[in-house]
Amino acid sequence: MYIRFWGVRGSIATPLTNVELEVKIETAVKLGIKAGITGDSQVPDFLESLPLHIRRTVGGDTACVEIQAGGKILILDAGTGLRRLGLDLIKRSGGNPIEAHILMTHTHWDHISGIPFFVPAFSSENNLTFYSPFPGLKERLARQQNSEYFPAPLSPTFRFVRLNEHTQFQIGDVKIDIFPLNHPGGSYSYRITYGNKTIIYATDSEYKELSVNSVKPFTDFFHGTDMLIFDAQYTMLENVEKEDWGHSNVFTGIDMAIEAKVKKLVFIHHEPGYNDEKLYTILLKAKEYVDINHPKVPLELLLAYEGLCMTL
Amino acid sequence: MKIEENILNDVSSIKLEGRFDANTSDAVEKFIREKIEKGCSQFVLNMGNVSFISSAGLRVVIIIARELRNEHQGDLHIAVLQPSVKRVFEISGLNNILKIFNDEQTATEAFSK
Numbered sequence: 141m142y143i144r145f146w147g148v149r150g151s152i153a154t155p156l157t158n159v160e161l162e163v164k165i166e167t168a169v170k171l172g173i174k175a176g177i178t179g180d181s182q183v184p185d186f187l188e189s190l191p192l193h194i195r196r197t198v199g200g201d202t203a204c205v206e207i208q209a210g211g212k213i214l215i216l217d218a219g220t221g222l223r224r225l226g227l228d229l230i231k232r233s234g235g236n237p238i239e240a241h242i243l244m245t246h247t248h249w250d251h252i253s254g255i256p257f258f259v260p261a262f263s264s265e266n267n268l269t270f271y272s273p274f275p276g277l278k279e280r281l282a283r284q285q286n287s288e289y290f291p292a293p294l295s296p297t298f299r300f301v302r303l304n305e306h307t308q309f310q311i312g313d314v315k316i317d318i319f320p321l322n323h324p325g326g327s328y329s330y331r332i333t334y335g336n337k338t339i340i341y342a343t344d345s346e347y348k349e350l351s352v353n354s355v356k357p358f359t360d361f362f363h364g365t366d367m368l369i370f371d372a373q374y375t376m377l378e379n380v381e382k383e384d385w386g387h388s389n390v391f392t393g394i395d396m397a398i399e400a401k402v403k404k405l406v407f408i409h410h411e412p413g414y415n416d417e418k419l420y421t422i423l424l425k426a427k428e429y430v431d432i433n434h435p436k437v438p439l440e441l442l443l444a445y446e447g448l449c450m451t452l
Numbered sequence: 453m454k455i456e457e458n459i460l461n462d463v464s465s466i467k468l469e470g471r472f473d474a475n476t477s478d479a480v481e482k483f484i485r486e487k488i489e490k491g492c493s494q495f496v497l498n499m500g501n502v503s504f505i506s507s508a509g510l511r512v513v514i515i516i517a518r519e520l521r522n523e524h525q526g527d528l529h530i531a532v533l534q535p536s537v538k539r540v541f542e543i544s545g546l547n548n549i550l551k552i553f554n555d556e557q558t559a560t561e562a563f564s565k
Contacts, residue, residue, distance in 0.1 A: 350474055350477060350506075350507060350508035350511055351474050351475075351477060351478045351508060352474045352475055355474065375544075375545055376507065376510055376511070376514070376544040376545060376546070377514065377544075377545050377546070377548075377549060379511075380511065380514045380515055380518065389507070391506075391507035391510065391544055392507045392511075394507070395473075395474065395506050395507045395508065399474070425543040425544075428539070428543050429540065429543055429544075432536050432539055432540055433504060433506065433536075433540065
């Protein structure tokens with residue numbers, strides 16, 4: 141299975157500001173002077189040595205993750221990251237019809253606002269199908285494109301499949317299980333299995349009760365997965381202050397992942413108020429938490445960023 | 453998890469022993485809530501014998517402290533943290549919102565100042 145993250149921000153699209161960009165450039169230049177950079181040939185290694193929050197931006201597009209498995213293209217959520225994924229799909233297709241399967245966790249803005257800008261939907265030759273356990277998904281998405289809000293209606297190219305949340309289904313040879321999460325208005329997790337590999341996408345969920353029995357339904361669903369993509373929008377303190385906002389934090393994610401024997405834990409749905417430095421600091425603290433509390437557990441922690449891709 | 457209480461000058465000092473995690477956090481929360489219902493609003497949580505705290509334990513500490521401050525004009529003081537538990541308090545940010553003391557007596561006396 142191949143996975144690529146196209147949108148990792150939560151709540152609202154958050155472009156890098158000019159001030160943030162200038163700080164990165166200024167810091168990099170100062171570090172370059174300090175490192176004694178004198179020629180072009182030294183630049184690649186120097187860039188590689190820079191702290192991640194200086195040489196990279198986590199990105200500002202909202203939820204959208206692509207999985208390729210068994211010759212199928214699966215898209216998890218349709219936030220603003222969907223726009224660039226759409227352009228890439230057209231480029232990759234070489235003019236041939238595009239087939240893609242879009243699994244929706246829920247229909248809050250940050251998970252649907254890329255749909256009006258998804259260029260493959262402009263061609264009726266493409267085969268684009270939405271999947272969701274929510275009733276009336278088509279009507280929900282159509283309302284987003286009412287003329288009061290957008291100049292063009294929802295594309296008639298899209299097809300819609302209503303899922304039963306208790307039934308496994310398949311797209312080609314890819315098996316998919318669904319599980320309800322704790323989020324205002326509801327949200328669903330998807331467990332995607334192809335061959336002997338699994339990826340679980342579990343964003344937009346809050347875990348208020350953390351006793352073993354309370355989290356067991358979730359850790360049972362997450363059990364043994366190769367990759368768990370987990371909502372870690374808040375810090376531990378914010379998570380309590382923003383009770384019932386429907387999100388989680390890295391420490392809860394780590395404890396649940398360890399209980400579920402997860403191999404890779406990927407944090408996503410980043411808080412729009414956090415800059416790159418803050419997000420990478422949270423990742424470092426998360427790694428220290430694992431080192432302190434679970435030094436012998438081989439759990440790999442990753443911060444989702446736009447362009448992160450890997451093959452499992 | 454072993455939980456022991458000692459009351460002195462209207463301050464409930466609760467001594468924990470063991471792991472403060474998803475298996476034990478409910479018991480600690482229930483124990484303190486019963487004391488709150490009986491009218492106690494000033495607590496010292498002595499964690500000198502707590503070797504491990506997980507997110508479940510951290511969450512109980514945060515919600516109890518918040519409830520005592522917001523609804524009972526009280527507080528939860530933390531006393532005696534082992535180095536690893538102290539570091540978890542720091543990386544999770546709890547040290548920024550809680551009063552943490554090196555010994556139980558100072559934590560208790562701080563309520564009368």
